[in-house]
Amino acid sequence: MRLLSPPAALYSALMSLRAAAYARGVLPAWRPPKPCVSVGNIRWGGTGKTPVCSWLLDWAAERNKQCVLLTRGYRAHPSRLPFLVEPDASPHEAGDEPLLLARANPAAKIVVDPQRARAGKWAVATWQPDLFLLDDGFQHMAVARDVNLALLTLQDLETDWNRVVPSGPWREGPSALSRADAFLIKLPDLDMANADLRERINQRLGTYEKPIFFFTPQPLRLTNIRTGEARSCLPDQAGQRYLLFSGVADPLSVEHTASSFLGRKPVRFDAFADHHSFSSANVARLIQKAKAANTDHLVCTAKDAVKVRNVLAQDQGQDQKQHWWSLDMSVRFAPFSTGAPRFEDWLERRLSPA
Secondary structure, eight states: OGGGHHHHHHHHHHHHHHHHHHHTTSSOOBOOSSOEEEEEESBSSOSSHHHHHHHHHHHHHHTTOOEEEEEOOTTOOOSSSSEEOOTTOOHHHHOHHHHHHHHHOTTSEEEEOSSHHHHHHHHHHHHOOSEEEEETOSSOTTBOOSEEEEEEEHHHHTTTTTOBTTSSSBSSOGGGGGGOSEEEEEOSOGGGOOHHHHHHHHHHHGGGOOOEEEEEEEEEEEEETTTOOEESSOOGGGTTOOEEEEOSSOHHHHHHHHHHHHSSOOSEEEEOOTTOOOOHHHHHHHHHHHHHTTOOEEEEEHHHHHHHHHHHHHOTTSOSOOEEEEEEEEEEEEESSTTOOOHHHHHHHHHTTO
16 A cells, blocks of 8 residues: 555645646636536545436426536447437447436436536537536536535545545545535435534544535335336335345445335345446346346346346347336435534525525
8 A cells, every 4th residue: 555655646746736727727617607516526436426416407407497417428429529318318328327317307408528618518509508517527627616516425534535546546635625615425324424423524524614414325216127117115026035236336335225225135236347338148147146046026226227228128038027126216415413504405505696
């Protein structure tokens, strides 16, 4: 680990210089004509950005705001740029997370383009939206924002604190957190937010003097990937036995959430790499594993379901006995302490003068 400290310090210094160049106007940043909210994190890997973005898109739709989400589209292969993601797009073309957001939020415009300033200007000319969202925008400073949300995990605040690549998962050093307007701390369960945890968080983040909110994954329903049937639990014939699989950055969170929602742990859990592209061979192997575990019910995240659905639709030769379920998610927020403002109220106030 000590051997990696010098390159990590160099990388952190370079990122600080880059941020300073944007702050001083040396590197230009496009400012959208309407309010812009950035959702990002300081680490590589998942902290819940996609479900938070989906919640924000719902929040905007409830207020009749036309919202455009600008995203790089990790592993997307669009035929043109900027690329408007339609709900019937392929995961290969749109990317799994943009496609998930487009299907879950039909009122929003999801635009893929690594050059998000270009995509934003195109969106202004095309729709004149009321609100912009930047997905994974904390380090993408080529677009100015009115609200900068930094998502953090408990690992960020404890064992991973200031472990910058290549010595750890952080993209920048802790001084970068001063750019945040608020911190959103991801918890497996909001009941964990006791006095001891709040004190430990204050020791890390108190000097930044920024609002802190908790959030946790919130299961909504099971949706049959083949038929679209929505349920609040597995069918009785499942006998509460199910195989769980996921291709996300935080598989332990998926297992915890699924187990809590469905009332018991899976009989088997297969974790694939983040953004895994499921193939017919993967599906066939999962079917074999489900049979070996004596279950016909397979559960995955909604992010995985957008890719599995395509495989099931294209390969009609697969065993049709299996029931494939998507665990659809949102997030739930909680104030940092008793009497502190709710995240919804804070966000409303922050955006009202913008």
